[in-house]
Amino acid sequence: MSGGRLVLVGTPIGNMGDMAPRAVEALAGADVVACEDTRRTGRLLQHAGIRARELLTVNDHTEAARTAQLLERLGRGEVVAVVSDAGMPGISDPGERLVRAAAAAGHVVEVVPGPSAAVAGLVASGLATGRFCFEGFLPRKGSGRTERLEALAEERRTVVLYEAPHRLERTLRDLAAALGGTRRCALARELTKLHEEVWRGTLDAAVARCEAVEPRGEYVVVVDGAPAPGPPTDAQLVAALRREMAGGATARDASIEVARRHGVPKRRVYDLATTLR
Numbered sequence: 001m002s003g004g005r006l007v008l009v010g011t012p013i014g015n016m017g018d019m020a021p022r023a024v025e026a027l028a029g030a031d032v033v034a035c036e037d038t039r040r041t042g043r044l045l046q047h048a049g050i051r052a053r054e055l056l057t058v059n060d061h062t063e064a065a066r067t068a069q070l071l072e073r074l075g076r077g078e079v080v081a082v083v084s085d086a087g088m089p090g091i092s093d094p095g096e097r098l099v100r101a102a103a104a105a106g107h108v109v110e111v112v113p114g115p116s117a118a119v120a121g122l123v124a125s126g127l128a129t130g131r132f133c134f135e136g137f138l139p140r141k142g143s144g145r146t147e148r149l150e151a152l153a154e155e156r157r158t159v160v161l162y163e164a165p166h167r168l169e170r171t172l173r174d175l176a177a178a179l180g181g182t183r184r185c186a187l188a189r190e191l192t193k194l195h196e197e198v199w200r201g202t203l204d205a206a207v208a209r210c211e212a213v214e215p216r217g218e219y220v221v222v223v224d225g226a227p228a229p230g231p232p233t234d235a236q237l238v239a240a241l242r243r244e245m246a247g248g249a250t251a252r253d254a255s256i257e258v259a260r261r262h263g264v265p266k267r268r269v270y271d272l273a274t275t276l277r
Helices: 021-029 038-048 063-075 096-104 117-125 142-153 165-179 203-212 234-246 251-262 266-274
Strands: 005-009 032-035 055-057 079-082 108-112 132-136 158-163 184-189 197-202 219-223
Touching (some): 005 021, 005 063, 005 096, 021 038, 021 079, 021 108, 032 038, 032 063, 038 055, 055 063, 063 079, 063 096, 096 108, 117 197, 142 165, 158 165, 165 184, 165 203, 184 203, 234 251, 234 266, 251 266
Parallel strands (some): 005 079, 005 108, 132 158
Antiparallel strands (some): 158 219, 184 197, 184 219
C-alpha cells in the first residue's frame, strides 16, 4: 500500500468558530486541498491562518474527471484533503466518488469530523432523534420525486432533508399532500449563523408560513415519522389475499402468508379467503 492518504475534512456550516484544531492541522499538512470553490475555501484557509500548497477544484461537474488525477497523486504518496463549501464532504456534496475509488485502490481514507447541518437541524427540531433517515435533496420532478414522497409517507423514522429557499414552499406542499398536513415538522435555517432560526409546527402551517414570510437561506427540513399502523381491515386483508392468489398461491397458502405478514389469526384470514373462491 502507498503512503498516500485521502482525508475528508468537515468544515463550519456558518460559524467560523466551529473550525476544529484537527481540521486546521489536516488542511495545513495536505499536499493538495480538493474543494468545490477555490475562492470560498481560500477565504476559509485564510481565516484559519493556513497557507495551502495547492487548491484544486473538485465539484459536481469535475469530480469524475479529477478522480483519476487525485488517485495518481495518492499513488505517489501524497496527502489529499477534501472539503466541501460547508459541512462534511460526501454528504449531498462531492466526495463520495473519490472515496469509493481511493478505497478500491487500497489507499488510506481518513475522516476529520465536523459540523453537520442535518444533525444540527435534527437535534434542534424537538422531534424524535433515536431513529432517523437522511434524504438529502428530493428529486426535483418526475417519477423519482413521486416515488420518494410515497416512500416517505410510510417511513416510521424521523425524516431529515435539505431544500433551497426558492423551492421550499413547493416541497412543503408536496410533503403535506403525501404525508398529511397535520404531520409535525421543523424548519431550520442559517444554522450556527447570526440569523439562525428553528420554526416548529405542522406541514400545513409550514406552507402557510412560506406564503406569509419569504424563505431565506438554506433549509434543513425535519419531519416526524409516520405513526404506527393500526390493525388491518378486512378490505386490506382481502387485497393482500388477492395478490397472493394471483401469483398462484392456494387459498390455504395465501392465508398462512397474509396472516403471518399482518400478524392476525390464520382463521380470520382463511375465512376471508373462502369468499374469494
